[in-house]
Amino acid sequence: MAAPGGVLNCEDFSLFQEVLKVMRTIDDRIVHSLNTTVPTASFSGKVDATQTCKELYESLMEAHLSRDKAIKSCIKETSAVVSQLREERAKDSDNLSVIKQLRKEQTKLKLMQSELNVEEVVNDRSLKVFNERCRIHYTPPKIK
Template structure:
């Protein structure tokens, strides 16, 4: 469940985020591996597994948040340029279409940011429920 280490372009951010969110999709499975039943506790150290899983979650959250923020910043800068261009070329349908397209892209990135918050909250809640006996993450 290693996170993607290569940096993606902002053009395919939705697909990249979907791939990067695989750890959150598999959180229950990972937590079940990290916190085995009492009969298997001697074979697995739940404290180190929970700590490792928390670190992995935290790293992917930072990476995804950084990617979304970076792409949002790029889109907002591009939007300002397109607004200036659209002001100069009021009757140019291509300039207006590009402006609307960039505005839609910004809304999409803002939605991804909201989705990220929801996924993070859900995963951390499940993590807390399963690992609270074994590992307390730093605040």
């Protein structure tokens, strides 16, 4: 899965987190973006706040969706590896290298699943800040 900072690497959790960090830049800078693009009441005539808020919202949603897909893709990939290793362990329960690799992959899978929770918090925070500044200028469509 391609990401702004490169290719999302599901095998190395540290690289996986690093790419997610880069992908979360828009959320990390939401306050700055809103402060520099959405006008205060005294400057409201100079900038189209509705269009600006709409574009920012669409960028946020696109970023949230791409990260969600990336995380779920890696979870799926790692789950497949865990399943394969479980089958190998079932065939040869004395093979320590398979057991060790299985534990490693299971841990990585749990960490990736926890990234979904982190993602939810990041998304909620960004949308809260967005709604505080843009609610009078733009109302996002209802998500079904």
